[in-house]
Amino acid sequence: MKHLILSICLSLGLFLNAQAQAQEPLRIIIDEAIIEPLPFAAPSFQPESAAAGQMASDLARVVAADLTGTGLFREIPSSAFISTVSDFNAPVQYADWKAINAQALITGAVDVQGNNLNVKFRLYDVFSGAEMGSGLQFSGTVDGWRRMAHKVSDAVYARITGEGPYFDSRVVYVSETGPKDDRKKRLAIMDYDGANVQYLTDSGSIVLAPRFSPTGDRVLYTGYESGFPRIYVLDIGSVSRRVLESAEGTMSFAPRFSPSGQTVVFSLSQGGNTDIYSMDVNSGQSTRLTNTPAIETAPSYSPDGSRIVFESDRSGTQQLYIMPAGGGEAQRISFGEGRYGTPVWSPRGDLVAFTKQNKGRFHIGVMRLDGSQERLLTASFLDEGPTWAPNGRVIMFARETQGAGGSSTLYSVDISGRNLRPVNTPSGGSDPSWSPLQK
Amino acid sequence: MKRFLTGGILIAALAVSACTNPDRFGSDGLDANANAGANANGGIIPGSVNDPTSTAFFQQSVGDRVLFEVDQSTLTAAGRATLDGQAAWLTTNTDYQAVIEGHADEQGTRQYNLALGARRANAAQEYLVSKGVPASRLRVVSYGKERPIEICSNEACYAKNRRAVTVLAGGLSS
Numbered sequence: 035m036k037h038l039i040l041s042i043c044l045s046l047g048l049f050l051n052a053q054a055q056a057q058e059p060l061r062i063i064i065d066e067a068i069i070e071p072l073p074f075a076a077p078s079f080q081p082e083s084a085a086a087g088q089m090a091s092d093l094a095r096v097v098a099a100d101l102t103g104t105g106l107f108r109e110i111p112s113s114a115f116i117s118t119v120s121d122f123n124a125p126v127q128y129a130d131w132k133a134i135n136a137q138a139l140i141t142g143a144v145d146v147q148g149n150n151l152n153v154k155f156r157l158y159d160v161f162s163g164a165e166m167g168s169g170l171q172f173s174g175t176v177d178g179w180r181r182m183a184h185k186v187s188d189a190v191y192a193r194i195t196g197e198g199p200y201f202d203s204r205v206v207y208v209s210e211t212g213p214k215d216d217r218k219k220r221l222a223i224m225d226y227d228g229a230n231v232q233y234l235t236d237s238g239s240i241v242l243a244p245r246f247s248p249t250g251d252r253v254l255y256t257g258y259e260s261g262f263p264r265i266y267v268l269d270i271g272s273v274s275r276r277v278l279e280s281a282e283g284t285m286s287f288a289p290r291f292s293p294s295g296q297t298v299v300f301s302l303s304q305g306g307n308t309d310i311y312s313m314d315v316n317s318g319q320s321t322r323l324t325n326t327p328a329i330e331t332a333p334s335y336s337p338d339g340s341r342i343v344f345e346s347d348r349s350g351t352q353q354l355y356i357m358p359a360g361g362g363e364a365q366r367i368s369f370g371e372g373r374y375g376t377p378v379w380s381p382r383g384d385l386v387a388f389t390k391q392n393k394g395r396f397h398i399g400v401m402r403l404d405g406s407q408e409r410l411l412t413a414s415f416l417d418e419g420p421t422w423a424p425n426g427r428v429i430m431f432a433r434e435t436q437g438a439g440g441s442s443t444l445y446s447v448d449i450s451g452r453n454l455r456p457v458n459t460p461s462g463g464s465d466p467s468w469s470p471l472q473k
Numbered sequence: 474m475k476r477f478l479t480g481g482i483l484i485a486a487l488a489v490s491a492c493t494n495p496d497r498f499g500s501d502g503l504d505a506n507a508n509a510g511a512n513a514n515g516g517i518i519p520g521s522v523n524d525p526t527s528t529a530f531f532q533q534s535v536g537d538r539v540l541f542e543v544d545q546s547t548l549t550a551a552g553r554a555t556l557d558g559q560a561a562w563l564t565t566n567t568d569y570q571a572v573i574e575g576h577a578d579e580q581g582t583r584q585y586n587l588a589l590g591a592r593r594a595n596a597a598q599e600y601l602v603s604k605g606v607p608a609s610r611l612r613v614v615s616y617g618k619e620r621p622i623e624i625c626s627n628e629a630c631y632a633k634n635r636r637a638v639t640v641l642a643g644g645l646s647s
Binding site: 437 | 599615
């Protein structure tokens with residue numbers, strides 16, 4: 035964050051720059067060593083109708099929580115404010131915000147008509163005394179008010195960091211209750227921040243490792259409803275599910291969609307041997323992609339659908355490999371100490387996230403596609419199952435605590451290893467899968 | 474009601490039963506333990522641990538499970554001995570089918586442990602088939618690390634969780 039620049043937006047900046055020293059726009063460069071979060075102010079939004087009062091305040095709170103939750107921003111409390119914003123369209127008193135060191139100022143206005151919600155916002159670069167980007171307006175339903183807040187946060191985050199947005203997204207995960215020897219598991223879906231939890235299955239049989247479709251409307255998971263692990267595809271809108279084709283006497287698990295959503299890659303165990311297969315979702319036609327006596331599982335497609343990263347113990351221990359999406363020769367990519375599993379290709383295509391076991395500890399880490407620049411982001415008794423935020427900057431995973439009273443909790447961490455924090459879910463959680471950005 | 478036993482065998486069966494721990498996730502025979510024993514005239518209560526054709530007898534006297542080393546699916550000598558007993562019992566008690574459940578301890582990722590449990594269940598199944606149990610009577614399922622019976626996080630518990638359990642179905646009621 036050494037580039038916290040008190041400067042002018044590029045749109046206004048040309049002639050001003052001529053008279054001032056060279057300056058850069060307000061920006062957080064995430065890859066650089068961040069020393070201190072960027073201070074911002076988000077006063078309560080302006081209600082433009084009587085019904086909008088509470089929502090105007092709530093929206094600003096969610097926006098502030100989104101931004102501070104990244105660890106990249108720090109909110110200046112309203113008790114420190116010198117001036118208030120009483121008119122969304124009135125000129126901003128930059129000096130008053132500069133005096134309390136608010137480098138960014140977010141203002142908004144809210145209109146509620148029946149079940150329709152309209153939210154406008156503006157972002158100001160206080161120290162350069164200019165609006166950053168132009169104002170935006172989002173329309174939706176009152177029920178979906180948190181999404182409107184996340185859209186505002188996404189715009190602010192994207193403008194200041196230059197990274198892609200991710201707040202307007204959801205997570206499907208396995209909700210867990212009960213002790214280790216009587217753990218009840220059910221599928222649940224929530225907003226990325228833990229709000230709006232909805233359950234998709236009951237706890238009558240084990241469910242594992244749900245995975246979003248590329249459009250976010252369906253979920254693949256492994257279920258024991260039949261007494262044996264099988265792959266189900268669940269439509270989120272209707273909460274209806276169907277089991278995918280599988281041969282008698284086999285077990286299938288670890289499914290994941292291809293980027294097109296037409297193909298599912300998964301593991302199939304037969305005669306004690308586990309290999310990777312792909313299946314056309316509509317025809318049920320499957321193709322064997324690996325054929326070794328080793329355990330091959332946890333496949334994940336590259337964003338362009340051309341390759342698959344997976345884990346195999348063909349070398350003697352669990353390691354990561356990349357093969358063509360149609361099968362064929364695989365290249366080993368993990369060569370560090372310990373065992374590597376559950377690889378997940380980043381949505382940007384440049385990194386693979388994984389679970390690593392070494393010397394009795396578990397880690398979530400990332401590496402480049404050739405295995406170089408391995409970086410361990412976490413360490414604990416048991417961390418596993420990373421999933422990527424839609425912008426490829428943040429990873430969510432599950433952490434299980436040790437011992438008879440152990441339980442599992444979802445955590446998120448930035449790919450720099452900063453900002454490790456639990457996700458606020460109503461009960462325990464495991465196997466998170468982050469959705470694409472909502473449309 | 475299939476047959477009667479002598480008192481001497483009865484005592485032996487009870488003594489063994491005290492040392493074993495039925496898998497709480499096995500579907501059959503748990504209730505039978507409460508009824509273990511003989512009736513007033515010295516007969517065997519069908520389905521009790523003293524009934525050598527019962528699920529309870531299989532679980533407690535024959536032994537329904539074999540244990541594995543860390544990250545291994547090779548049968549141990551003790552495991553093979555238990556499976557010899559299971560094979561003999563299944564060969565005699567032909568009414569029963571069995572599902573062999575493979576399990577792993579918590580040290581490992583979820584998907585790998587599912588595959589490891591499948592290897593373990595399959596190792597037990599192949600051994601039983603090699604001893605003459607028809608493959609058509611056996612199925613396998615892996616629970617990976619999803620169904621531990623012991624919950625501490627050390628080797629004493631892990632050793633019991635790394636198991637393949639032969640769960641009977643059928644028998645008297647079928």
